[in-house]
Amino acid sequence: MSNDRSPDSPAPADTAPAWADDSGEGRELPQQRGLLGRILDAFSGNEPEPEAVDRQQETSGARGSALGMLNLRRMRVDDVAIPKAEIVAVPVSTSLPELVEIFREHGFSRIPVYRDTLDAPLGQLHLKDLALKFGFGADAPPFALQPMLRPLLYVPPSMQIGVLLQQMQQKRIHMALVIDEYGGVDGLVTIEDLIEQIIGEIEDEHDEIDGGLLIAEKPGQWLIEGRAELEDVEADTGLRLTPDEREEEIDTLGGLIVMLADRVPEAGETVTHASGAVFEIVASDPRRVLRVRLRMPPAPEN
Incomplete structure (x- = not known):
């Protein structure tokens, strides 16, 4: 799962997710001009011609990245998603000690939260939010999981990974659930999963x-x-x-x-x-x- 630090906006506690909502977070965000911005330029057709890339960048790593960008157009969400059976998620009734143990055991920075079953997702919980509110010896209020939830994206398995990457950047939501034709959850994708298809495997520092x-x-x-x-x-x-x-x-x-x-x-x-x-x-x-x-x-x- 992704270990990114981009601040997802907290989700309203009782708001049900909307399918592929394009409204963003209520404002337009500036385009990033770092690696992610260049990747999205490549997907939209604004990248230089391959011959120009070879003239400007002589390293084999740069050529490998250019080839990896082809995956933005040819790969679908279903190609990179973690299957439903392998998703680590928790019900909204999970206690604080149980959450701490789950984060410790799996090493993830965020996990989906659901009501009753995973086919009724409520949002995602970020480890940072849990730690800041209930960790570090803080005089915390009574534990409640749902108010800490951040939104998720909901995408079809046929979506191009480049399109999903653009949505994740624009909405600053870095986890998506893959929804099947009946509205059930079929898999999970993080922004790290997508970027790895372009630049190769990303190793966490503790790995x-x-x-x-x-x-x-x-x-x-x-x-x-x-x-x-x-x-x-x-x-x-x-x-x-x-x-x-x-x-x-x-x-x-x-x-x-x-x-x-x-x-x-x-x-x-x-x-x-x-x-x-x-x-x-x-x-x-x-x-x-x-x-x-x-x-x-x-x-x-x-």
Whole structure:
């Protein structure tokens, strides 16, 4: 989920969400001229020609970003949304200790709040609002969740991700629920999910392994980021991990583990490689393996 800091406006406590409301927050907001502004210029057709980009920016990273911007037009919300079954959300009756535990367990900065079922969403709760009002030893009023809720966007699965990105920027609402044809919730998208389709994966600062993508914990055991290149992992461990017939299809350790398990395994699961090496999943999310503990296969007995 996104860890952005943009201030969403608080939602009225008893106001039901409107479908794809284009009214914004009651005022026009100035266009941002940073990265997000340039991304939206690219989507609207105001970006320079690719040849001009090559002349002005010589780094391979700049070219990669230009290619990623194509996703703004060709990818739909349904391509990037987290499925309903994997959404972390809470009922409006949730207590303060329960909320604190949920934020601590999942590490999100915001979560949807609903009445009765997720198909009746009320808004989103931001961790910052909870902390400022009820944390830091404050002399807080009696706990009430609904007055702290901020609005959500509600979008169809067929919407282009560039259109959703524009709406998120204009309305300063950085979480959207995907609504199916019957009005039920089908998935969830954050602004970070959209930007990752353009510039690549965004790692939270607390997700980084101190010292790099791969560190040796003890002989025969490593803690490795899922995005580590397979060739680097093979060079450090001496293992041959990639099947010859799939060598060109798999680039990262996380991708290899998903291929071996035929799904994204959850934290705490183990996956065994044909070499006998064991991958323990330390952290994952619904779409990728984030961190792995690799244990070498036992030495053969003499």
